[in-house]
Amino acid sequence: MKSDLRKEMMTIREMCDAFEVTPRTLRFYEAKELLSPERVGTKRLYSKTDRARLALILRGKRFGFRLEDIRQTLDLYDRDDGNSAQRKRACELGVQRLAEMEAQRANLDLAIAELKAELTDAEAKGLVPRRAA
Amino acid sequence: MKSDLRKEMMTIREMCDAFEVTPRTLRFYEAKELLSPERVGTKRLYSKTDRARLALILRGKRFGFRLEDIRQTLDLYDRDDGNSAQRKRACELGVQRLAEMEAQRANLDLAIAELKAELTDAEAKGLVPRRAA
DNA sequence: AGAGCAGTTGACGTTAACGTCACTGTGACG
DNA sequence: CGTCACAGTGACGTTAACGTCAACTGCTCT
Numbered sequence: 001m002k003s004d005l006r007k008e009m010m011t012i013r014e015m016c017d018a019f020e021v022t023p024r025t026l027r028f029y030e031a032k033e034l035l036s037p038e039r040v041g042t043k044r045l046y047s048k049t050d051r052a053r054l055a056l057i058l059r060g061k062r063f064g065f066r067l068e069d070i071r072q073t074l075d076l077y078d079r080d081d082g083n084s085a086q087r088k089r090a091c092e093l094g095v096q097r098l099a100e101m102e103a104q105r106a107n108l109d110l111a112i113a114e115l116k117a118e119l120t121d122a123e124a125k126g127l128v129p130r131r132a133a
Numbered sequence: 134m135k136s137d138l139r140k141e142m143m144t145i146r147e148m149c150d151a152f153e154v155t156p157r158t159l160r161f162y163e164a165k166e167l168l169s170p171e172r173v174g175t176k177r178l179y180s181k182t183d184r185a186r187l188a189l190i191l192r193g194k195r196f197g198f199r200l201e202d203i204r205q206t207l208d209l210y211d212r213d214d215g216n217s218a219q220r221k222r223a224c225e226l227g228v229q230r231l232a233e234m235e236a237q238r239a240n241l242d243l244a245i246a247e248l249k250a251e252l253t254d255a256e257a258k259g260l261v262p263r264r265a266a
Numbered sequence: 267a268g269a270g271c272a273g274t275t276g277a278c279g280t281t282a283a284c285g286t287c288a289c290t291g292t293g294a295c296g
Numbered sequence: 297c298g299t300c301a302c303a304g305t306g307a308c309g310t311t312a313a314c315g316t317c318a319a320c321t322g323c324t325c326t
Contacts, residue, residue, distance in 0.1 A: 013302080024286085032283095042303070043302095098252065101244060112235060114196070128224040146273090156273080157315065160274085165313095
């Protein structure tokens with residue numbers, strides 16, 4: 001069974017390859033207390049749980065969360081011993097973030113429209129070659 | 134007519150109030166060669182042209198351009214002596230930026246959808262109070 | 267002349283998320 | 297036994313767009 005346990009653990013390099021991050025990033029996340037891999041001697045070994053956490057971290061980043069927010073949310077999950085107050089908090093953060101993202105999208109749409117108009121205008125004045133449609 | 138000329142010029146404070154920026158910002162833009170107000174003694178005086186430039190700068194920022202890009206575009210406008218190669222370049226930048234913005238929007242939409250799904254899921258599992266619809 | 271305020275310059279601080287070095291340690295291999 | 301590659305630990309660098317602060321200068325009011 002020892003080989004099984006070994007298979008569960010990954011070195012920093014394996015993690016980097018699996019998740020497409022750099023060693024620096026993993027160590028950075030550790031310094032920020034987002035990860036806490038086991039130490040065998042001086043080296044790090046990442047468990048399945050660590051991998052799950054990292055996956056959550058990266059997904060959080062795709063959502064535009066800051067690492068600090070992600071850390072808090074992750075900590076809540078950890079301390080979630082049946083009591084759902086923690087999950088509630090996590091969801092609140094999510095709802096908040098969702099609102100921010102939708103606001104951001106609205107602004108982006110505005111800017112896109114404005115810029116498009118600008119370009120169309122320049123074309124109309126013949127100041128510039130027409131775009132591809 | 135002197136009063137007219139004076140009316141055309143604005144102090145740094147007036148500029149700040151008019152455009153809702155700080156003095157630091159204006160001096161910063163100047164250091165970055167985005168603006169070049171007149172100097173009367175040691176003080177800065179901003180002309181109508183300066184105001185137009187600042188307006189363009191701020192609009193550029195709303196579009197998500199970096200100051201350096203804005204500077205280049207502005208410089209192109211300035212040196213635009215009939216030859217439209219410059220304008221063309223400016224428009225190319227605009228088209229490029231437009232593409233970036235639309236890509237960004239697509240990503241944002243994805244993230245929003247994912248996050249929404251996540252939240253809906255949590256609700257369905259009764260892990261958390263339902264949202265307002 | 268003294269007070270006070272606007273304006274100026276220059277230098278350093280800030281935030282986020284790492285990158286880049288330099289140096290040390292360690293296990294494996296030939 | 298040498299050395300090679302990979303790990304690990306600081307510490308400092310990077311980018312953008314300013315904020316903050318200190319120390320002046322200069323003008324105006326009284």
